[in-house]
Amino acid sequence: MPSRISSRRSVDIEQCPVFIAARILGKKWAILILQEMMMPEAEDGLRFSEIQRHLDWITPKVLSKRLKELVSEGILNRHVDSSVIPPRVTYTLTDKGLALKEIIVLMQQWGKKHGGDAASACYGMDFTHCRICRRYS
Numbered sequence: 001m002p003s004r005i006s007s008r009r010s011v012d013i014e015q016c017p018v019f020i021a022a023r024i025l026g027k028k029w030a031i032l033i034l035q036e037m038m039m040p041e042a043e044d045g046l047r048f049s050e051i052q053r054h055l056d057w058i059t060p061k062v063l064s065k066r067l068k069e070l071v072s073e074g075i076l077n078r079h080v081d082s083s084v085i086p087p088r089v090t091y092t093l094t095d096k097g098l099a100l101k102e103i104i105v106l107m108q109q110w111g112k113k114h115g116g117d118a119a120s121a122c123y124g125m126d127f128t129h130c131r132i133c134r135r136y137s
Contacts, residue, residue: 024073029058031104033066037076037093038101045079045090067091075100 013019025031036042036054052063070076075097081088112119 024069024075025100027066027069029055029062030066030070031107033058033063033070034075034093034097034100035104037091037097038104042092045092047088047090051091070097 008016025034032055033051036051037046048063048067051067052058052060055063058066067076067078071078071091073096074094077092077094079090079092081090108122112122
C-alpha cells in the first residue's frame, strides 16, 4: 500500500523554488518593471524618471519600492555617478536579472496564445515591439 503523502508545511513551501520566484516576481508591477528593463534601449541603463515615464500608471512611491526590492534581490544594479551634480542614478539588469528574460518572453508567448482579444495588439515574440503595442492599445 502506498504511503500517504502528508500536506506541505509552511516551512516547506517557503523553500520551494516556485514560491521563491513568485515571492520576488509576484509583487505588483515587478514583471512589467523587468520587462521595461529588458527593452533594447535599457541596455545601458535607465534612470528612475525614464522608467516612470514608460510606466506612468505606477506611482513613484511604488516604483521606488519595487526598484529597491529588485536591487536587494540582486536582479537590478543601481549605479550612482557622483561626478555630476545632482548624482546620476541608473538601473541595469544583473546577470540574475537577464536570466529572467527567457521566462518573461515565455509568459508573453503564453499570453498571446491564451489571452484572447486582450492580447491581440501584441506584435512580437520579444520586447522589440512593445512600444508599438502600447501606442495602439
